Amino acid sequence: MGLTTGRRTVFAAVCAVAVASIYAAQPVLARIGADLRVPDAALGWIVAAGQLGYLAGLAALVPLGDLVDRRKLIAAHLLLTAVGTGLAAVAGQTWLLLTGLVLAGLFAVVVQTTVAYAAALSTPDERGRTLGVVTSGVVLGILGARVAAGALAELWGWRGVYVVLAVLLATLAGLVLRTMPPDPRREGTTYRQVATSLGGLFREPLFLSRGLIAFFLFASFGTLWSGLSLPLAAAPWNLGTAQIGLFGLVGLAGALGAARAGRWADRGHASLVTGGALVLLAASWLAIGQPSLWLLALGVLVLDFAVQAVHVSNQHLLTAARPDRTSSVIGGYMIFYSLGSALGAATTTTAFAAAGWTGSAVLGAAFAGCAFAVWAWARAGARRQLLRTP
Template sequence: MGRTTGRRTVFAAVCAVAVASIYAAQPVLAEIGTDLGLPGTGLGWIVAAGQLGYLAGLAALVPLGDLVDRRKLIAVHLLLTAVGAALAAVATQTWLLLTGLVLAGLFAVVVQTTVAYAAALSTPEERGRTLGVVTSGVVIGILGARVAAGALAELRGWRSVYVALAVLLVTLAGLVLKTMPPDPRPEGTTYRQVLNSLGGLFREPLFLSRGLIAFFLFASFGALWSGLSLPLAEEPWNLGTAQIGLFGLVGLAGALGAARAGHWADRGRASLVTGGALVLLAVSWLAIGQPSLWLLGLGVLVLDFAVQAVHVSNQHLLTAAHPDRTSSVIGGYMIFYSLGSALGAAATTAAFARAGWAGSAVLGAAFAGCAFAVWATARRRTHTRAE
């Protein structure tokens, strides 16, 4: 294994395990609710808690990557994420569970520091490919967590999921310190200057449009994955947690199939990929909303392909536009991601409680339509300015 391939693998593993600490609750929501006595309408907040912690970390912690050695920063954040996972594992009351999940989410922004570090270590010609591999680790964490969490919960209960995550996070912290190169940062820049620079990004058309696309993109993604276990656990399917978790494999196959989005972005096709993938995202909900496991599986496959393709294209365009401050631009972009995911998690459980899975499907499709409208508007404005 070459040095570049080895780094990509480690970066992808860090992203996979860190992001899993936020999403591992999704296939076992019903079990957690039963254990802690939570009503069905409040289950979405278990997922939203991690997303809200993640949001705070994106604004306050990710910009540190433009100031301090990212190798050490990644290791420290992995250890603190492990603390949050450990708290969730021993929680016997809702407030302690939510505290652990917020803490885990806060420091799980190590994912974005890792993506920014990987982009900074890449040559311009290979940046898209690197981002495709590393963000595939994110998808493996989001979707693979469902498979692993479902299986572990079936064998040892939902708490074992967070015990396993804590162990993996501590192990990866040591691996990063041992294998990654030092990352000396330029002197003279202050934390306040970095935050001011981050605020300035929100006035840039490219950043704002790609951020809004991410907001609606991940609201649609969250509408699926935060609510999927609810209909599958009920009539007529009555699936167990392990069976529900297997749907993560379907989504994982779709997302990994979009790894070539990085190659397409390197060839200047990021905008076209975004538009086409957003159309697929909207269409996928037609299958997801049907009362058929086969159509549901097909829709999940297409949806995750579309989400990954757009996500890689977004990050490629933004890091190419701001190669000197990749941590800040990725952190700012992911604020939109976190807000959208939290919205999708909270809204889909409420929609399901009132209108069943058909209501969640309409919600997810509406979010996809909004993302496409943002892309089309931004593309039209770009062409108008070019003329």
């Protein structure tokens, strides 16, 4: 079967715009806070709101991908994400903004349905390549949103960012219906069966270890990107939103540089790529914590390369182990991602308020060290199991 380049591109675009609806607030947090009178220490909850909605969607909505036509499901979720961003655009009070962001996050799990669908449509020898391309769209949305949001906020204010997202999401819904193949599903499987089997994944060593790695990986990632605008907007740098958004380009370059991680995984090197990338992740915080924009940019580049390499390797291993349940396994894995991202978003602003950017850097490095410890523990366990096997 396989996937054409055009369809991979559409899948990547869906992921980019959907995930941007969660992360677009990050470069404009200071503006949102000033407009809605939110204190600095509480700004992290604006980003965490989308992550918590995302978490609920992972548990409740992603399993639907194993039951219904994913083409129609993707289109419907894109439209509902557009409703959430529309609410955020018109919010005059903090509670309405948070409601819109939770709703957008809830249905932005279309990203995981899309990744699972792309993996299911791929042949085994191209699955890693496909995941590399499609998850590059995720990274484009996470990091490119910072550049676009910063520029749009200079032109139309922070509300204009969410108006543009709503329009793009609705447009992509129509494009998916026109370009993607039908996705007939097997009869007889119920939502309860799929949801129950999702819970069973948490007892599998591979799933649990890769999920815990993702939890700490994205806690470290969220520590950087949910807090970075605060030191950059303050003295001595005093950067504007457009300038802060440019750091997204640096991160994007690093993440796209790791697109070959999927090909490395296809060749059987996923575990080694994970370990090496986690070492780079921890090392990146040494540069990020320094009072230099050049070192900060270098650290951002390395951090995003490491995060993308680990993320692609994780998903490759999990979908290869469960090719018959790609939606459920990706959805379950991303629960760890969402919890980790929310933890990083909520704690980095608190650390910054208490100890400045140095506090945030120590926090991010600690999360990276925890991810490496899980990888080392899982690798040692796999070796012990191999020695016990006759």
